[in-house]
Amino acid sequence: MENTPQTMSDFCPDKKSPLPTGKLKIFFGYAAGVGKTYAMLQAAHQAQKEGLDVVVGYVEQHARPDTLALLNGLEILPCREMDYRGIKLKEFDLDRALQRRPQLILVDELAHNNAQGCRHTKRYQDVEELLQAGINVYTTVNVQHLESLNDLVSSITGIAVHERIPDRVFDRANQVELVDIEPDELVKRLQTGKVYRERQAKQALQNFFTSENLAALREIAMRRTADQLNRTAVQEGKEKSAKAGEHILICLSSSPSNAKVIRTAARMAEAFHSGFTALFVQTPETNELSGDNLKRLRSNLHLAEQLGAQISTVYGTDPAVQIAEYARVSGVTKIVMGRMNHKQNPVTGKKSLADRLIELTDLDIYIIPDHQPLYKKPLGKLHIPKSRFTWKDACITLAALVLSSMAGFAFYHAGFSESNIITVYILGVLITAVSTNGHFYGAMGSLLSVAAFNFLFTEPRFTFRANDPNYPVTFLIMLSSSIIASSLASRVKAQARMAAQKSYYTELLLESSQKLQKGRTEWDCLRLTAEQLNRLFDRPILYALSQPERDLAFRVEPSDAQDVLAELGTEEMGVAKWVQKNNKYAGATTSTLPDSKWLFLSVRGTQGVMGIVAVPVAGYSIPDAFEKNLMIAILNECGLSQERIRLQEERSKAAP
Numbered sequence: 001m002e003n004t005p006q007t008m009s010d011f012c013p014d015k016k017s018p019l020p021t022g023k024l025k026i027f028f029g030y031a032a033g034v035g036k037t038y039a040m041l042q043a044a045h046q047a048q049k050e051g052l053d054v055v056v057g058y059v060e061q062h063a064r065p066d067t068l069a070l071l072n073g074l075e076i077l078p079c080r081e082m083d084y085r086g087i088k089l090k091e092f093d094l095d096r097a098l099q100r101r102p103q104l105i106l107v108d109e110l111a112h113n114n115a116q117g118c119r120h121t122k123r124y125q126d127v128e129e130l131l132q133a134g135i136n137v138y139t140t141v142n143v144q145h146l147e148s149l150n151d152l153v154s155s156i157t158g159i160a161v162h163e164r165i166p167d168r169v170f171d172r173a174n175q176v177e178l179v180d181i182e183p184d185e186l187v188k189r190l191q192t193g194k195v196y197r198e199r200q201a202k203q204a205l206q207n208f209f210t211s212e213n214l215a216a217l218r219e220i221a222m223r224r225t226a227d228q229l230n231r232t233a234v235q236e237g238k239e240k241s242a243k244a245g246e247h248i249l250i251c252l253s254s255s256p257s258n259a260k261v262i263r264t265a266a267r268m269a270e271a272f273h274s275g276f277t278a279l280f281v282q283t284p285e286t287n288e289l290s291g292d293n294l295k296r297l298r299s300n301l302h303l304a305e306q307l308g309a310q311i312s313t314v315y316g317t318d319p320a321v322q323i324a325e326y327a328r329v330s331g332v333t334k335i336v337m338g339r340m341n342h343k344q345n346p347v348t349g350k351k352s353l354a355d356r357l358i359e360l361t362d363l364d365i366y367i368i369p370d371h372q373p374l375y376k377k378p379l380g381k382l383h384i385p386k387s388r389f390t391w392k393d394a395c396i397t398l399a400a401l402v403l404s405s406m407a408g409f410a411f412y413h414a415g416f417s418e419s420n421i422i423t424v425y426i427l428g429v430l431i432t433a434v435s436t437n438g439h440f441y442g443a444m445g446s447l448l449s450v451a452a453f454n455f456l457f458t459e460p461r462f463t464f465r466a467n468d469p470n471y472p473v474t475f476l477i478m479l480s481s482s483i484i485a486s487s488l489a490s491r492v493k494a495q496a497r498m499a500a501q502k503s504y505y506t507e508l509l510l511e512s513s514q515k516l517q518k519g520r521t522e523w524d525c526l527r528l529t530a531e532q533l534n535r536l537f538d539r540p541i542l543y544a545l546s547q548p549e550r551d552l553a554f555r556v557e558p559s560d561a562q563d564v565l566a567e568l569g570t571e572e573m574g575v576a577k578w579v580q581k582n583n584k585y586a587g588a589t590t591s592t593l594p595d596s597k598w599l600f601l602s603v604r605g606t607q608g609v610m611g612i613v614a615v616p617v618a619g620y621s622i623p624d625a626f627e628k629n630l631m632i633a634i635l636n637e638c639g640l641s642q643e644r645i646r647l648q649e650e651r652s653k654a655a656p
Contacts, residue, residue, distance in 0.1 A: 022131040025175040026110070027140045030221035031214060033186055033195030036140040036179045037108055041070035043177075044138060047104055048074065055102040058092035060109050064194065077105075082115040089115045094126045097135070104136045111145035111163040119578075121591040124165045132582055143221040146170060148266045148307060151259075156216045157208055166306040167266065171228055178225045183214035227270065246274030249332040250309070251281065251323060252625075254293040257338040258300045261368050265336040266307035268366075274333075278304035279312050279326055280625050281319040282498070301625055313626035315498045317491060320356035327361055334364045393436040397445050400435075404428030405452050412457060421457055422478050425449040429482040433489035442486030450479045505630055508532060512634045516641040523555075525645065526603070526611050529638040530557035533615065533631060537623065540564045542614035546580050546603075552612060564616070567597070576600050576612050583609050588617035603635050605643035 025043075027036040037059060048054045056076045061068055077100060080093035091114055097105055107130070112123040120126050127137050144153040147164045154160050170176070181189075189195050190209055250265040252258065262278065269276035280301070305311060312330075316322035327335065337354060357365055408421040429449055433442035451464070454475060458466050466472065512532045519525040522545055530541040540561040544552040552573070556564050568576075575593050579586050579600045587596035597618035603611035613635060615623075623631065 022133070022135045022137060023174040024127070024131055024136075024172070025138050025177065026170065026173045027138070027177050027179050028143070028170075028221060028225060029140070029179045030143050030217040031186060031209065032142065033189055034179050034181050036142075037067055038064075038070065039177065039179045040106060040108070040138050040140055041067065041074070044074060044104070044106055045070065053103040055097070055100060055105050057097050057105045057107045058109075059106060066194075074106075075102075080118075082117055084115050084117075091115055091118055092123060092126055094119060094129060097130060098133055101133070101135060104138065105130060106138045108140050110139040110141040110169070111165045113163050119593055121594060122165070124169050125592060128169070129582060141165065141170070143217055143224060146224065147303070148263045148270070149220060149224065151263050152220065153217065157213050159208055166308075167270070168306070168308055170224075173228070176225055176228050178221065180218070180222075183211055183218060186214060187211065246272040246334065247277065247330065247332045248272070248274055248334045248336060249277050249279055249323075249327055249330075250304070250336045251319070252278050252297065252300055252304060252311075254297040254300070255338060256296065257368070258296070259303055261336055261338045262300060262304050262307060262309070264366075264368050266309070268334070268336065269308070276307070276309045277312055277330065277332070278309035279314065279323060281322045282313055282315050282624075282626065283317055283319065298622075311625055311629060313624075313629065315502045317495055317498075320353055320360060323353075324357060324360035327363060332363060334366065335361070336366045336368060339367055339369050390437070393441050396435050397432050397441045397448075400428040400432045400445060401448050401452060404449065405456060408453070408457060418457060418474075422453065422474075422481075425453055425478070426482050426485055429486050430489050433486040434493060442490055443483060446479055446482035446486055449482055450475050453478065505536075505626070508536060509630060509633060513637055516637055519641055519645065522610070522642045522645055525638050525641045526613070527555070527557060529603070529634055530555075530613065532634055533613065534558060536627065536630065536634075537615060537620070539616055539620050542568070542598075544576070544612045546609045546611050552576055552580065554612075554614070567616075568614075572596060572598055572614075576614065580609050580612055587614075589622055601631075601635060603639045603642065605639040605646075607643065610639045610642040610646075 027040045027043075029036045041059070044054050044056070054074060056071065056074050058077075058079065059067075059071065061071075077093060077096055079090035080096070082089045082091050092107060107123065107127055110124050110127060114121055114123055114126070118126075120129070127139060130137050143149060144157070144161045145164050146167055148167045150161060150164055186195075187209065246269075248265050248269045250261055252262075265276060268274075278301070301311065312326070314322045314326055323335070326332070335357060337357075351359075354365060354367055357363075404425045404427070407424045411421050411424065426449075429442060429445045432445040436442070454464055454466060454471070455462060458468070458471055460467065466475075512529065515528045515532075516525055519528060526543040526545060530543045533541045534557050541557045542554045542564065543557065544554045546552070554565060554568060554576075556562060575587050575596050575598070578593070579602050583602050583604060584592070585599070585601050586592040587598050587600045588594065589599055597616065599615045599617050601613050601615070602609045603613060615631075
């Protein structure tokens with residue numbers, strides 16, 4: 001099955017490429033051994049007969065005689081040898097392919113993970129760069145390697161596939177040729193050793209290559225090819241979208257099942273031809289994420305971006321309210337979320353997030369089940385906000401306790417009741433909670449206040465004994481009231497801090513837009529953008545103007561941080577030039593040249609790269625999702641301002 005050609009200019013979807021983009025053809029199969037590489041090589045010979053300059057960039061030979069025979073007569077590009085833990089690995093040589101620049105190049109195994117030391121971490125990124133350079137590409141991929149189908153395939157085969165490609169790469173192919181044979185025929189090929197060696201083939205037949213698995217994978221591959229064909233027809237205007245106006249929302253989290261939710265929502269968005277948004281609700285608790293939780297959250301964020309989701313961030317302490325409000329103002333029609341994997345507290349009767357969203361909205365809410373066992377959070381893993389000990393906060397806590405005790409003595413000698421003295425101590429706890437950082441000092445203030453009241457004002461005085469049997473109840477109520485008051489005060493303080501942060505970010509974006517409108521030169525725009533990013537990240541920012549046939553000349557903001565420029569060695573400048581050439585982001589935190597200590601970003605206009613901005617990452621905190629979105633928004637605003645100035649200059653030169 002083969003679809004009709006479509007444009008590939010959207011490989012850099014935001015902007016236009018200065019060069020004509022190459023065309024991509026994918027030979028698609030439902031399992032290894034169906035004949036994808038064989039079909040690709042046959043097509044290459046046919047293209048060569050038609051007069052095209054064809055080169056084999058990389059082909060996985062698998063010691064198959066029929067495949068090896070088809071390599072005869074084709075120019076084969078030498079592989080790049082990589083040393084990995086004492087083992088010599090052969091990888092596709094991207095730089096040599098770009099230098100050779102054939103009309104058509106064959107790059108097998110699109111989902112392959114490159115060895116450490118390659119420019120890109122994934123082979124599909126190599127293919128994207130070839131296409132960006134105007135080189136046509138033939139490649140192969142199996143259905144289990146598509147990101148959105150990963151959970152579905154794993155549930156069928158019981159095997160998790162780690163080499164995957166974003167669906168956008170598959171959907172943007174000019175042609176998809178389904179290479180198909182009957183499952184029984186594939187099993188015979190395995191048994192006769194035409195796919196794997198004897199030992200490996202026996203193991204495959206017992207696990208992945210069962211008749212039931214192959215039949216199911218074949219059906220999925222056929223449907224996915226048909227979906228891609230339908231998508232092409234929709235984009236070309238031959239059909240109308242199935243459900244115009246649909247907008248699907250998922251919530252990002254550090255939950256292990258969140259990846260499955262994201263993939264399910266991506267498939268729904270594809271089926272409905274709808275918008276797809278991944279919302280991250282930032283709360284005081286999410287700021288404390290670390291270790292595996294933080295790693296999973298970042299992985300889920302990257303997955304959502306790969307599957308085409310628009311990433312949005314909101315602040316608040318009640319996720320249900322924040323999600324419902326965002327859905328209302330954004331026109332969301334469906335919410336997809338995972339099943340809670342822990343039991344609800346039967347004492348408090350607190351409703352689940354799904355139940356609360358059903359109450360707060362009238363939207364369709366889809367609950368995606370997972371197979372993780374129900375669990376109760378152990379006491380040792382309850383969320384305890386981090387607090388850093390400081391002498392200042394300790395002194396404030398002790399001072400509040402001393403002042404409360406002094407006021408209590410005054411009330412005691414004035415003949416006031418014990419309830420008034422208790423109120424004074426609760427007031428002291430409130431002052432402690434508001435004036436210190438974290439919950440620790442408020443909790444300690446609560447405990448010390450109960451102990452001080454017992455020691456100073458209960459009979460017998462100046463001991464920790466209490467003769468009245470009612471005092472234990474009094475102490476318990478006093479402790480509970482103090483802790484609750486302290487918690488509420490800390491929560492209000494956290495909300496105020498988050499509101500101030502959100503206000504600051506909004507003000508920064510508006511201020512950036514206003515300042516850029518006043519920029520007179522392109523360098524002014526870049527300098528103003530670097531100033532705003534410096535305020536946002538509190539670190540030096542490098543910037544350079546992108547001009548045709550001129551080398552990048554970086555400047556730094558603030559201007560007194562000139563020593564930072566010395567850190568840009570030959571390798572870092574190489575990353576910057578790659579970003580300038582390809583109009584993409586690279587460096588630290590990305591999957592292209594990730595060993596760099598800097599994150600290089602292109603300032604994009606509608607006609608290409610207007611400038612380059614470099615943000616140091618080594619030794620600094622990694623920008624969160626909201627900061628990243630804000631940074632990209634500021635850079636886009638800068639690119640448009642630069643383009644406006646450049647057009648004005650061109651008009652002035654053209655004027656008589």
